[in-house]
Amino acid sequence: QWILVMKESAMTSATGDMPSYQIRTPSSAVPQGVVVSTSPANQHGFQQVAEEATRKREIRLLKNREAARECRKKKKEYVKCLENRVAVLENQNKTLIEELKALKDLYCHKTE
DNA sequence: CGATATATACGTCACGAGCG
DNA sequence: CGCTCGTGACGTATATATCG
Numbered sequence: 001q002w003i004l005v006m007k008e009s010a011m012t013s014a015t016g017d018m019p020s021y022q023i024r025t026p027s028s029a030v031p032q033g034v035v036v037s038t039s040p041a042n043q044h045g046f047q048q049v050a051e052e053a054t055r056k057r058e059i060r061l062l063k064n065r066e067a068a069r070e071c072r073k074k075k076k077e078y079v080k081c082l083e084n085r086v087a088v089l090e091n092q093n094k095t096l097i098e099e100l101k102a103l104k105d106l107y108c109h110k111t112e
Numbered sequence: 113c114g115a116t117a118t119a120t121a122c123g124t125c126a127c128g129a130g131c132g
Numbered sequence: 133c134g135c136t137c138g139t140g141a142c143g144t145a146t147a148t149a150t151c152g
Contacts, residue, residue: 065123071139072121118149125142
């Protein structure tokens, strides 16, 4: 999952073009599509709707804040894991090179 | 030592994926 | 189809490094 995502972002940054979904539209805190009436009877109703919308928004923001924190934590762990794997593979590589060298030496002396 | 550059962490928005 | 969740991108704040 991470690998695919990262490859994709690396590609787009390399070519310099942005995916179409990057284009943003300005947004406001007030939910769209709410019809405002000037009559006092409806104003109370509107206030309730507006309060509910605000409450929902705050809940969503809180949840998203926590989700973003969790997402970053997860990503950091993933990167740490990859770095660890790199270190292990580098060590293995070093060991194998040494082993190959030793075997070559052995073979040379045998044929002499 | 202050100005500037770079790194890091965070909150928010927009979007796609997947679920009921 | 509407809703929630995970995540990339962006802007901002704070910390740290570099330079004159």
